[in-house]
Amino acid sequence: MKIQNTSLYQEMQSMAAQAGRVQPQAKPPIQESAATSTAQFGDVLQNALNTVAGLQRDAKEKVTAVEMGDRSVSLAEAMIAKNKSSVAFEATVQVRNKLVEAYKDIMSMPV
Known part of the structure; x- marks a missing residue:
């Protein structure tokens, strides 16, 4: 996932200035980036969840194999x-908790 910090920071400053909370500073023009950052984050999150699900399936299969007496899978594995x-x-779960906490913080910000 590639996040451009400078453009994100500039966009946040611009939004704060529009809200009247911060006086705009002299800044370089905001570089327009493709609207794929959300899709990229979603893809990364989906891949991470798929990886966790795969690890859980693999663990379940190995535990079942050990319980059934399959000698090709050791107890240690x-x-x-x-x-x-x-x-x-x-x-x-910790990432989810941090995302929920960040969402709550953003939603409780005064506009």
């Missing part, structure tokens, strides 16, 4: 896969 999926899921 199943435990590692289960822990990987657990860590990935917890990280996803």
Whole structure:
């Protein structure tokens, strides 16, 4: 995901100036970027969720194989896969919590 910090910052300053909260400073013209930043963020988020789901499926398959007595999968492999999926899921939950917190902060800002 490629985010252009300067153009984002300039756009935020422009919006604040329009809202009358900040006096506009001398700034270079805002570079128009394609409206794909939302799509790119969505794609990155979707890929991350698909990765977590894949790790969970893999862990479930390995645990089931160990429970059924499949000798091609060791208990250590199943435990590692289960822990990987657990860590990935917890990280996803933390990202979700941060996004919700950021959304609430933005929505509570006075206009």
